Amino acid sequence: MSTTFWSIPTQSTRAWNRHATVDLIRFTPGGISRVEIARQLQLTRAAITEIINELVTLRLVREVESLQAGGRHPIALEINPHLGKVIGIDLGATHLTVLLSDFSAQVLGDIEIPININDGPEKILPRVQETVQRLLRESGSSLSEICAAGIGVPGPIVISAGAVGSPPIMRGWDQFPIVDYFLKFFGCPISLNNDAELGAVGEWAYGAGRGVHNLAYVKVGTGIGSGLLLNGQLYRGTTGSAGEIGHITIEENGPQCSCGNRGCLEALAGGRAISQRATDAVLNGQRTLLSAITPPQMITARDVINAARSGDLLAQNILADAGSHLGTAIASLVNLFNPSMVIVGGNVSQIGDLFLEPVRRTVQHRSLAAASQAVRITT
Amino acid sequence: MSTTFWSIPTQSTRAWNRHATVDLIRFTPGGISRVEIARQLQLTRAAITEIINELVTLRLVREVESLQAGGRHPIALEINPHLGKVIGIDLGATHLTVLLSDFSAQVLGDIEIPININDGPEKILPRVQETVQRLLRESGSSLSEICAAGIGVPGPIVISAGAVGSPPIMRGWDQFPIVDYFLKFFGCPISLNNDAELGAVGEWAYGAGRGVHNLAYVKVGTGIGSGLLLNGQLYRGTTGSAGEIGHITIEENGPQCSCGNRGCLEALAGGRAISQRATDAVLNGQRTLLSAITPPQMITARDVINAARSGDLLAQNILADAGSHLGTAIASLVNLFNPSMVIVGGNVSQIGDLFLEPVRRTVQHRSLAAASQAVRITT
DNA sequence: ATTATATCGTTAAGTTACTTGACAATTGAA
DNA sequence: TTCAATTGTCAAGTAACTTAACGATATAAT
Numbered sequence: 001m002s003t004t005f006w007s008i009p010t011q012s013t014r015a016w017n018r019h020a021t022v023d024l025i026r027f028t029p030g031g032i033s034r035v036e037i038a039r040q041l042q043l044t045r046a047a048i049t050e051i052i053n054e055l056v057t058l059r060l061v062r063e064v065e066s067l068q069a070g071g072r073h074p075i076a077l078e079i080n081p082h083l084g085k086v087i088g089i090d091l092g093a094t095h096l097t098v099l100l101s102d103f104s105a106q107v108l109g110d111i112e113i114p115i116n117i118n119d120g121p122e123k124i125l126p127r128v129q130e131t132v133q134r135l136l137r138e139s140g141s142s143l144s145e146i147c148a149a150g151i152g153v154p155g156p157i158v159i160s161a162g163a164v165g166s167p168p169i170m171r172g173w174d175q176f177p178i179v180d181y182f183l184k185f186f187g188c189p190i191s192l193n194n195d196a197e198l199g200a201v202g203e204w205a206y207g208a209g210r211g212v213h214n215l216a217y218v219k220v221g222t223g224i225g226s227g228l229l230l231n232g233q234l235y236r237g238t239t240g241s242a243g244e245i246g247h248i249t250i251e252e253n254g255p256q257c258s259c260g261n262r263g264c265l266e267a268l269a270g271g272r273a274i275s276q277r278a279t280d281a282v283l284n285g286q287r288t289l290l291s292a293i294t295p296p297q298m299i300t301a302r303d304v305i306n307a308a309r310s311g312d313l314l315a316q317n318i319l320a321d322a323g324s325h326l327g328t329a330i331a332s333l334v335n336l337f338n339p340s341m342v343i344v345g346g347n348v349s350q351i352g353d354l355f356l357e358p359v360r361r362t363v364q365h366r367s368l369a370a371a372s373q374a375v376r377i378t379t
Numbered sequence: 380m381s382t383t384f385w386s387i388p389t390q391s392t393r394a395w396n397r398h399a400t401v402d403l404i405r406f407t408p409g410g411i412s413r414v415e416i417a418r419q420l421q422l423t424r425a426a427i428t429e430i431i432n433e434l435v436t437l438r439l440v441r442e443v444e445s446l447q448a449g450g451r452h453p454i455a456l457e458i459n460p461h462l463g464k465v466i467g468i469d470l471g472a473t474h475l476t477v478l479l480s481d482f483s484a485q486v487l488g489d490i491e492i493p494i495n496i497n498d499g500p501e502k503i504l505p506r507v508q509e510t511v512q513r514l515l516r517e518s519g520s521s522l523s524e525i526c527a528a529g530i531g532v533p534g535p536i537v538i539s540a541g542a543v544g545s546p547p548i549m550r551g552w553d554q555f556p557i558v559d560y561f562l563k564f565f566g567c568p569i570s571l572n573n574d575a576e577l578g579a580v581g582e583w584a585y586g587a588g589r590g591v592h593n594l595a596y597v598k599v600g601t602g603i604g605s606g607l608l609l610n611g612q613l614y615r616g617t618t619g620s621a622g623e624i625g626h627i628t629i630e631e632n633g634p635q636c637s638c639g640n641r642g643c644l645e646a647l648a649g650g651r652a653i654s655q656r657a658t659d660a661v662l663n664g665q666r667t668l669l670s671a672i673t674p675p676q677m678i679t680a681r682d683v684i685n686a687a688r689s690g691d692l693l694a695q696n697i698l699a700d701a702g703s704h705l706g707t708a709i710a711s712l713v714n715l716f717n718p719s720m721v722i723v724g725g726n727v728s729q730i731g732d733l734f735l736e737p738v739r740r741t742v743q744h745r746s747l748a749a750a751s752q753a754v755r756i757t758t
Numbered sequence: 759a760t761t762a763t764a765t766c767g768t769t770a771a772g773t774t775a776c777t778t779g780a781c782a783a784t785t786g787a788a
Numbered sequence: 789t790t791c792a793a794t795t796g797t798c799a800a801g802t803a804a805c806t807t808a809a810c811g812a813t814a815t816a817a818t
Contacts, residue, residue: 013803014805017804017805043806044806044807050804050805066814070814070815072813073814
């Protein structure tokens with residue numbers, strides 16, 4: 001819409017373009033030439049030359065070998081990997097993943113351990129700290145080398161407070177100053193983000209959604225969240241809680257959800273709903289590989305996924321059913337957003353088309369033609 | 380998100396700022412000074428002086444009387460109303476409204492007539508033409524004075540074609556070149572837009588949502604549509620069909636909808652659902668003012684609204700019920716978008732809190748606290 | 759081997775659209 | 789009458805591009 005009031009941030013235009021240049025270099029494996037950057041950013045070679053000169057003197061970018069043929073060989077540019085290291089922390093509902101990488105996003109090591117997010121920050125955060133230190137030891141790095149850390153959590157972020165705000169599946173974490181905690185530990189810039197939003201940006205940068213302007217990333221785990229990339233920008237809403245697809249209503253009188261309502265998507269297709277349905281089926285005496293797990297109350301969503309992969313019919317049916325419910329929610333999302341791509345992530349997406357087919361079919365069926373024809377759904 | 384690739388549109392920066400200036404003048408009743416424009420657009424007085432000089436020589440803007448006190452009086456600027464006139468056409472499912480205004484958005488006259496949109500463009504468009512000519516005659520204007528026309532339709536727009544694409548409630552209009560048709564008639568720039576999107580921009584510019592950055596406008600009529608203003612920009616999606624809230628699923632096994640699915644919002648809270656429920660109630664012999672209308676099949680949504688205003692209990696219940704369903708859908712929208720305001724428009728919104736209260740209650744109840752606390756719902 | 763052609767990166771001059779800072783014009787209040 | 793407060797304007801300066809020419813390499817053709 002052209003009726004937006006805005007002015008050019010004159011003092012920072014160069015900063016924007018510098019940032020865009022760095023991102024472009026980072027997200028192009030194998031390096032990229034000045035001319036190619038100029039083409040993609042719609043600037044002239046001369047302008048890029050100047051920006052690159054700055055970045056090279058800052059030692060953020062370095063020149064590597066030449067590339068193609070057809071004339072003078074372009075000089076490949078890449079992020080200087082020796083500038084420092086980066087820590088990534090993925091705080092899930094049931095698992096914690098810590099990851100170490102260098103500045104060019106090369107992974108140097110990672111650790112995954114089971115946790116229960118509802119133990120609260122006082123118990124969990126020290127465990128995160130231990131895990132980070134173990135990872136640093138194991139990969140022969142030291143804390144002083146870390147020059148940035150990123151944290152992903154399954155709840156809405158209050159940016160100003162550096163905390164999560166009234167999260168539906170993170171009991172005890174409301175308003176806890178997570179960023180401050182890690183700031184004291186790492187002593188370097190900390191970025192706290194919603195896990196699904198990170199997924200959306202990740203897919204846009206490296207994955208299936210590369211370069212797509214309107215993209216939704218739906219992360220299915222214990223909870224269900226989504227990250228929205230609209231008009232090429234991450235959209236977070238007024239208070240940073242946009243994309244909470246897990247608690248939109250599918251059935252006005254559906255089953256009870258942990259958030260207190262009835263018929264939420266999460267109550268029909270979330271990790272707990274899947275394990276619950278499996279438990280019920282086993283208790284009812286249905287024939288399935290899952291009967292091997294005792295007591296049946298201990299069946300997890302991951303067990304169901306594994307059984308489905310091994311060909312277990314009951315598990316496959318449960319997942320197809322969840323996929324169909326997810327499809328209904330995604331159809332609503334498609335009607336509202338009209339994105340060009342929806343990417344389904346999380347553990348269930350690993351079983352592939354077995355889960356994705358019911359999703360696709362339901363979306364095709366339940367969303368308007370104008371929108372459903374434009375959307376691609378993948379993992 | 381800072382990882383967006385963009386470059387300053389150098390050739391058009393000035394055009395942007397000029398446009399922003401014009402908008403600011405237009406949307407400030409009583410005129411605005413150069414200094415105030417400079418403050419709001421975050422530019423210097425000198426820059427604004429230059430832009431204003433251009434606009435004044437173009438005769439688009441003119442200087443009026445002085446304003447306040449406290450120093451030298453600022454010179455008020457306003458849009459030159461004598462530059463030309465503008466036609467607005469609102470093509471609803473059951474009614475057509477044509478409106479004539481001058482350049483400063485002062486309404487000079489309007490006409491409303493009942494139509495049936497499903498008669499198709501071949502029948503309807505000539506009637507629009509007649510109505511426009513009648514309005515021009517009645518207000519003493521001529522076709523040659525018109526220098527712009529805006530058209531609102533209740534369906535998704537295909538901008539490149541100047542037409543609507545597979546609209547759920549506009550049978551026979553698919554891909555009909557509406558813009559071309561009016562271009563031949565008016566011979567001036569035509570702007571074709573979705574009615575709900577126009578509503579969103581209108582509320583943002585003049586109405587309850589002035590200056591709000593994340594705004595959803597929900598238009599409840601025969602169909603239900605919505606216009607989305609995200610990050611201060613109108614969001615239309617990949618193919619221009621974003622905001623189709625009318626066909627998101629509320630009940631997976633709900634009643635049949637005209638779009639072919641089950642349990643769409645429109646099938647539960649749209650104009651046709653309201654009149655249908657009233658007809659059924661009368662046929663079942665319930666006591667209501669609506670029994671006066673014969674045959675009961677002829678009861679319209681507007682009749683139900685009128686009865687509710689007169690205190691009819693049945694009508695009030697039907698509308699409260701529809702409001703509750705609408706609330707469920709808006710709750711989903713709030714969870715996904717986290718807007719700071721939702722504005723409910725259309726005919727039903729005229730009855731005010733009687734309809735809005737169930738909407739508010741359901742949204743409060745069904746959406747996450749982080750999002751529902753930030754949102755205001757009005758008409 | 760030499761020349762032609764193509765592409766890459768750099769440099770210098772020009773342009774746009776601002777900002778800075780000085781200044782005259784206007785007004786209410788001391 | 790003088791002062792302080794504002795508004796609007798003007799001239800000079802600046803950031804961040806663009807244009808255009810040029811030198812540096814590389815492959816392909818003669």
